[in-house]
Amino acid sequence: MNRVTRRSLVTSCESRATPAGCVIEHHPCGGQRADIAEKRELGLNLLRRRWDPLFRKRLMARFGIVSGILLCIDTAIALFGSLNKAPMLFIPMMLGIPILFFGVVALNPHRRRQALATAATLGAFGCLIGFGQLAHFFSIWRKQGVVNLHSTQIVSLMVAICIVFSLSYLWTVVQSGRQRGRRSAASP
Secondary structure: OOHHHHHHHHHHHHHOOOOOOOOEEEOOOOOEEEHHHHHHHHHHHHHHHHOOHHHHHHHHHHHHHHHHHHHHHHHHHHHHHOOOOOHHHHHHHHHHHHHHHHHHHOOOOOOHHHHHHHHHHHHHHHHHHHHHHHHHHHHHHHHHOOOOHHHHHHHHHHHHHHHHHHHHHHHHHHHHHHHHHHHHHHOO
């Protein structure tokens, strides 16, 4: 049994009160439990968990791992899709491996803040590199009228992954700061 169910068993067994319209079942402890009240409490705890800052940070660490893997897959797609192997095609993997590594390190709660900040910095650096490459492709397209569409798509995908990762990290930091502000304002 999870923590929520045990807590609801204790409260319902101690009070022995049944809300109107609830289905009642008997438990080995001799008490009774109301299914509707338990489901309502479970739903509220899931909602609290969703907005819990620690849950968001753990989710952010996992998202770092997924972003690193997606950047590595982006490089694999780039290498399988083009005949000429330019060094520019390896840039997503050069960013993806460290982001993946720092995502794994961020699973440790004692290293989470530094690892996520470093991974987000690498993501922002990837955005800058990608925007520079896209500007270069745009200048080539203006001068010659032809640009390698496959390389442009690979760089665009890298930029999109890095932007989503960096912005989600910033959103997590802002939400954690707001949560700390609320806690400090509530305590005397």
